[in-house]
Amino acid sequence: MNTDIPQEFRPQSDGPDKDEREQEVAEATCGRFPLVQVIDEFEALERLVDDDAPPLRRFAAVWQDRPSLVAIRARARFHTDELGRLLDQVREGQITASAEVLNCARALALLIDSANVATMLIAPRDDEDHRALASFRRALRAHARRSRDAALRQQTDVICGGALVAMSEQHLRLPRLPQPSPNGLAAKPGEAAAYPLALTPSLQLWLETGIDPGDGLASARALFAQIDSWRRVQQRLKDPGLLDVAIGGAMLLAYARLARLVLWPARDSDEIAVQCAALDLIAPRHRDPDHLRAAVAWAAARDGLCMER
DSSP states (O other), X not given: OOOOOOGGGSOOOOOOOHHHHHHHHHXXXXXXXXXXXXXXXXXXXXXXXXXXXXXXXXXXXXXXXXOOHHHHHHHHHHHHHHHHHHHHHHHTTSSOOOHHHHHHHHHHHHHHHHHHHHHHHSOOOSHHHHHHHHHHHHHHHHHHHHOOOHHHHHXXXXXXXXXXXXXXXXXXXXXXXXXXXSOGGGSOTXXXXXXXXXXXXXXXXXXXXXXXXHHHHHHHHHHHHHHHHHHHHHTTOSSGXXXXXXXXXXXXXXXXXXXXXXXXOOOSHHHHHHHHHHHHHHTTOTTSOHHHHHHHHHHHTOOSOOTTO
């Protein structure tokens, strides 16, 4: 995990004082907070699927009810601040870099990267979402400009929509990000939440539990088959747009599943093979929007750098 992160990506906040921070760490270490289910941005998308509804309605709901980018960026900022606090505590000698602390840092970094990729995949809903996306893209472009990696710069250009989009977003004002509740216990059931350091045991359990990459790959492949079937039907319809919303929701879900499985650290050679298969699956899908495929490739190449920092 790369923890040497540029200062300009670090949100400015006063935060709790030293005594409060020490108390939070002590409480988390002692397990005084109950365990909560950690839900990242990808899992929240899965919760939008109504398995009892017909397929068209099931996936149309994912598109219609997709979360706000403003809320996603707020959670990313919160988790970035929490990760910064944790690393500061290690540097200042308040806590040691134990396996518990390192796993908490990894979990927070994974939550941030999940939010970053979700921002790339989810279409804005309103003007504030457009501002949130523009702000995130500016950070991506700035990082790519400093990089000596030509492939990263090209990939970023695809994700961010090219030079014309960059010009249109250049002078957009920053979004007004809300303050997410710093208490995972207060999250609504099935929604992504902000998880503070006080919930370290929950974050560790989430990381240790992991995901099933094989299931993610199989379910994404099934969604692509459904999308391709609907596209063939579209060609015979007088109003092809009737299927656009369902196709958009299914495609968002498919690429989110693939992004999730390539973001999570592989635990063995079999999981590495699944991650490679995910990239092979999307490589020939040239009818899908380029930025979706580029976002999954970006996720696969993550090194722990948090764009909000």
